[in-house]
Amino acid sequence: xxxxxxxxxxxxxxxxxxxxxxxxxxxxxxxxxxxxxxxxxxxxxxxxxxxxxxxxxxxxxxxxxxxxxxxxxxxxxxxxxxxxxxxxxxxxxxxxxxxxxxxxxxxxxxxxxxxxxxxxxxxxxxxxxxxxxxxxxxxxxxxxxxxxxxxxxxxxxxxxxxxxxxxxxxxxxxxxxxxxxxxxxxxxxxxxxxxxxxxxxxxxxxxxxxxxxxxxxxxxxxxxxxxxxxxxxxxxxxxxxxxxxxxxxxxxxxxxxxxxxxxxxxxxxxxxxxxxxxxxxxx
Numbered sequence: 001x002x003x004x005x006x007x008x009x010x011x012x013x014x015x016x017x018x019x020x021x022x023x024x025x026x027x028x029x030x031x032x033x034x035x036x037x038x039x040x041x042x043x044x045x046x047x048x049x050x051x052x053x054x055x056x057x058x059x060x061x062x063x064x065x066x067x068x069x070x071x072x073x074x075x076x077x078x079x080x081x082x083x084x085x086x087x088x089x090x091x092x093x094x095x096x097x098x099x100x101x102x103x104x105x106x107x108x109x110x111x112x113x114x115x116x117x118x119x120x121x122x123x124x125x126x127x128x129x130x131x132x133x134x135x136x137x138x139x140x141x142x143x144x145x146x147x148x149x150x151x152x153x154x155x156x157x158x159x160x161x162x163x164x165x166x167x168x169x170x171x172x173x174x175x176x177x178x179x180x181x182x183x184x185x186x187x188x189x190x191x192x193x194x195x196x197x198x199x200x201x202x203x204x205x206x207x208x209x210x211x212x213x214x215x216x217x218x219x220x221x222x223x224x225x226x227x228x229x230x231x232x233x234x235x236x237x238x239x240x241x242x243x244x245x246x247x248x249x250x251x252x253x254x255x256x257x258x259x260x261x262x263x264x265x266x267x268x269x270x271x272x273x274x275x276x277x278x279x280x281x282x283x
Contacts, residue, residue, distance in 0.1 A: 002261035004033040004270060006060065007077060007189065007214065007242020011127055012036075012044030013064075014134035016247035019044035023051035023059070025245075026256035033270055034256070035079055035242070037062035040095040041130045042083040049282040059283040060273060063092070064189060065179075068169045072194050072201055073159060076175050076210065077240075080277025081184035088182050096130050098167040103131045105165045106157075110136075113162060115145050133157045134248060150250045159195075173208035180209075183278040187240045188213040191231075192224060199231060206235040211276070212269070216241030216261035219252040225260065238272045239265045 009015035010022045017025065019036055026034045034057055036048045045061050052059035062079045081088065100123075107119050117139050125135040137152035146152040157163040170178070179186040188210050191202045202213065215228040216239065232239050241261030243254045273280045 001030040001257040002216070002241060002259050002266060003031065003263050004241065004261065004266040005031050005243050005245075005257045005259065006033075006035040006062070006079060006187070006240050006269070007037050007064075007217075007244045008034060008256055009038055009064075009244070009246045010036060010044045010048070010129075012041050012129045013038035014126075014129070014132040014246060017245075019048035020051035022245065022256060023048050023055060023057060027055035027057055029255060029257035031057070031257035033058045033060065033266070035060035035062040035077075037064045037077050037079075037242070039064050039066075039130050039132055040092050040099065042081075042088075042092065043128060045083055045282060052283040057283065058270075058281050060280060061282050062184075065095075065175050066169050067172045067175045069172055069201060069204060073169075074172055074194060074201065074205060075189040076172065076179070076205075077187040077189045077214070077242075078175075078179040078182065078184045079187060079240075080273050080280040081179065081182040082279055083282075085182055088178075091178065099131050102165050102167040103136065106133070106136055106163045109165060110140075110156065110163055113156075115140065115143075115156070117143065133163070134246065136163065138248075148250075149248045171208070172205045172210065176209040176211075185211040185238075185273060185276050187211065188237070189242075190214055190217050190244065191228065192220070199227075202231060203235065206237060210237065212238035212240045212272070214242055215239040216259050216265070218242075218244050218254050218259060238269055240269050241266065 010019040
């Protein structure tokens with residue numbers, strides 16, 4: 001298990017464990033520094049901070065943002081942000097409104113394919129969190145339209161599928177500028193997820209001012225990690241690591257901390273956060 005995990009999701013967005021449960025799972029797995037990085041919301045961080053305090057963990061405040069780079073959906077993680085800033089909270093409220101509108105359009109689109117979903121059920125699944133495509137997938141699973149959450153994405157909700165409905169997003173450069181204004185650092189999340197040509201996309205994101213990249217991620221094989229290590233060195237980006245835990249049971253998902261994130265690089269990234277962020281920790 002890793003010393004640190006800088007990419008975790010809870011019921012505040014599209015995870016299935018509460019913030020306290022996520023922190024507890026990380027602590028039981030030997031993680032000492034965690035970042036809760038829910039999509040477009042900081043609502044779970046207070047609960048996570050209480051849990052981190054009780055378990056003796058350091059908690060880095062974070063969020064995950066989706067950005068558009070041409071036709072590519074590029075995710076950035078903001079770490080060490082100042083979560084009470086009015087400009088941040090206004091931006092996140094706007095993003096959640098966009099997510100609700102997209103959920104309505106997804107339900108309407110899927111209905112054209114004979115898939116009948118109850119919009120209110122999606123909001124029930126999301127609870128107080130930000131509604132997203134994983135909630136649609138869970139609703140489809142409940143109604144028997146798919147056998148797994150992953151099947152919902154593979155057939156209906158993934159990039160280029162019928163339910164892949166766009167919403168307004170920042171460019172990577174715009175997002176990086178905001179993250180820096182919020183006192184944090186910007187990390188390129190799961191670079192390989194953009195598909196073929198990921199290295200060129202990563203180069204563009206690095207040129208946009210991103211500070212680090214997720215080198216140690218979930219179930220990446222050794223050869224992919226080696227490629228990412230080489231890219232990080234060439235692009236002069238710090239190396240982060242995260243499990244991207246949601247608790248959805250998707251193929252390749254790992255529990256908090258179950259990543260190959262060497263202690264030396266984890267400590268170096270912690271030092272980087274402490275040197276760059278005005279308030280790197282909530283606890």
